[in-house]
Amino acid sequence: MDGGGVAMHPAIVPLAHLLGKWRGQGEGGYPTINSFQYGEELTFSHSGKPVIAYSQKTWKLASGEPMHAESGYWRPKTDGSIEVVIAQSTGLVEVQKGTYDTGNKIVKLQSELVGNASKVKEITRVFEVVNGELSYVVQMATHLHDLQPHLKALLKKL
Template sequence: MSATPNQPSEQSDPSNGQPQPGSGDAAVRAQAERAEKTRGRNIPEFDDLPGIGDTANLRMGPELNGACLGLLPLVGVWRGEGEANHPTLDEKYRFLQQVTFAHDGRPFLYYESRAWKLDGEGGEIVEPAFRELGWWRPQPDDSIELLLVHSSGIAEMFFGNPLNQTSWQLSTDAVLRTPTSEDVTATTRLYGVVDGSLAYVEERATSEHELQPRLSAKLERVVG
């Protein structure tokens, strides 16, 4: 998976020699249409808490810290479907997922993911699935530190780098597990914002399996 930003372009129509709108113009129009539905939404906050609250909408709340500019396309709330498939699973399954990238003006992004099992593509929710919570910490050399904690009893420390302006690749340097957690020894993730959607692929290794695909999803922006 890779992503490159769309740029407005013009192509000549050989039938009349006049420049015609290119695919970049269509992408800009599509982005404007999406923004009409998401620009006024944000994550819920209590107004009686001290200090500055989190925001997942760059039009609201504190200004994004300069250290996080390389992660700007991720900020928002995203929702969509994906698939889980790994040798450690009894069977593959579809899931509904919501992912939040928010900030409070400091040099990191807050990350939260919730998922629910589905009884097939576009199906009904069967039961809650995996949950994750973490922090994306960009560094001056453009590297990224990602700390994730999972409800399954796993804590992971990732290091990674941007591949371009809209895609990021990370892999674990350390995995900490509770005695009752899943068997995990290493994980890689690849994220990309492509045509306004957030897509990602996760690969996971265990004590018995080398890195193999585990999760993949395509999510649409619902906030920001």
């Protein structure tokens, strides 16, 4: 799944530290919902093309019942910019643009478009690898609330 045996395209080498399967826990909240905790698995893989395939699934910690899922593609450019498209199981789609910093292992994304969403106006995502652990923070703005934290998680590579 991580492209085993397929030569890595030079465009994705700066993000090679993300490749593989990550698992951990997260927590979410927002003014309009009750706070919650979840288990999560993220996978970053490649096929030899200048793109990273991304998939994510979450589940309720207590029951293991599936919650959210999303998948998409990360397209890093050689100038340090990146384009990301994500389709969510809720029917919402995101087109994100941002930057990656290879030295600090940080990817920062800002929504250019949030499609098929009646309430969500903006989404930002920041991914960071520190001491071999992947963390992220997702912030969201709706028609009622300004941009603020919605999700955060800490994952370890399997």
